[in-house]
Amino acid sequence: MKKNDRDIALFKKLMDRYRFTEPVHAEAKRRFIADNRKILVRVLKSVGAFSFLYGVYLAASFALKKIATGATLTKIVVSAVTAASLSYSGYYAVVKIAGLKTEKPVYEQAVQKQDVKNGVAVKKETGPETLEDIRKRYGRLDQLVLYNGKAIQGAILSRGDVYRIYTLRGIMIISRDKIKVVKPL
Amino acid sequence: MFLAHREREFRKAYQRYYPLIINKIFMKVGSVDDAEDICHELFISFYKKFDQVQDPGKWLFSSIRYEIMKYYKRKDAKSGISVHIDDVENDPNLAFENGFRDIRIVINEAIGNDDNYNDERDRTIFKLVAVNNYTYVEAARQMGLSTRQVEYRYAQTVKRILSYLNDRGIANIGDLL
Numbered sequence: 297m298k299k300n301d302r303d304i305a306l307f308k309k310l311m312d313r314y315r316f317t318e319p320v321h322a323e324a325k326r327r328f329i330a331d332n333r334k335i336l337v338r339v340l341k342s343v344g345a346f347s348f349l350y351g352v353y354l355a356a357s358f359a360l361k362k363i364a365t366g367a368t369l370t371k372i373v374v375s376a377v378t379a380a381s382l383s384y385s386g387y388y389a390v391v392k393i394a395g396l397k398t399e400k401p402v403y404e405q406a407v408q409k410q411d412v413k414n415g416v417a418v419k420k421e422t423g424p425e426t427l428e429d430i431r432k433r434y435g436r437l438d439q440l441v442l443y444n445g446k447a448i449q450g451a452i453l454s455r456g457d458v459y460r461i462y463t464l465r466g467i468m469i470i471s472r473d474k475i476k477v478v479k480p481l
Numbered sequence: 482m483f484l485a486h487r488e489r490e491f492r493k494a495y496q497r498y499y500p501l502i503i504n505k506i507f508m509k510v511g512s513v514d515d516a517e518d519i520c521h522e523l524f525i526s527f528y529k530k531f532d533q534v535q536d537p538g539k540w541l542f543s544s545i546r547y548e549i550m551k552y553y554k555r556k557d558a559k560s561g562i563s564v565h566i567d568d569v570e571n572d573p574n575l576a577f578e579n580g581f582r583d584i585r586i587v588i589n590e591a592i593g594n595d596d597n598y599n600d601e602r603d604r605t606i607f608k609l610v611a612v613n614n615y616t617y618v619e620a621a622r623q624m625g626l627s628t629r630q631v632e633y634r635y636a637q638t639v640k641r642i643l644s645y646l647n648d649r650g651i652a653n654i655g656d657l658l
Contacts, residue, residue: 300636306654307639311611313658314585316592318508319614327513328503329623335503335517336495339524345488354492361625
């Protein structure tokens, strides 16, 4: 037995020996713990200070007490807001500042302009319905596999530092260093 | 706004003193139902006089006796049963005589010394565990704390009390048993 535990046990005996104890029996303890909120509500109702909202607040407050975390409702709310802020700022720092955002295709803004090479007017809203349409239109179909694992299917319009690919969702511009594999379908 | 502040302060005082008050009343009246009714009446009186009360703890504890008498007076009038207030108020501790009165006084001083408690919560935990024989789990549920917190706080309080007794010349409490 640790010294601390031994001291506590001895102290308990001392309290009993000199009759400082006033033991409450188990049933009474159970009732007192269970009726804590009930008595407060009774008091507030008796003095006319009870309202529905206050009742809801008390229910939440006592529910937290039952969990016995030692935290008040205010502390929980502050902790939740802090955790959410930290999570978002962490995400922002990693994704936006460090540039580690998962590859998201950049759709060409001017998709409504005519594609000079093919003479086909491409509109984002009225794009091809299937990949077969693209194959028919451009005579080929390619697949780009990105380093992030994403696969993009469509017809490559131009290559270089930046790839332009015609897909079911419109024309996408993808930096070459993001592309792992290019293969025809 | 004022009302909200008042209610908030009242609720804090209630949560701080309810465990001690209800146990104290129960020790005096010996009935759970009566103890709860008296506690209810006591806190109503406290709410009504809340703005005038300087020290809620002192006010509540000093009003317990009065509320008990008031409660039984009313109950007697209704039921016709005669209850002797002197019996209700008979505290076995007051009748304690076995030749160790001096030591009891020193222990009482140690328990009553504010320096041995970090805050009111420590005092409540101590009274629940050491005086009312609550287990750590029961005290934790009553206080809305974790069991570990209760255990730690209680151990720290006991340590300080033993240190206090040590300063008063009681080096080994085993000798007192």
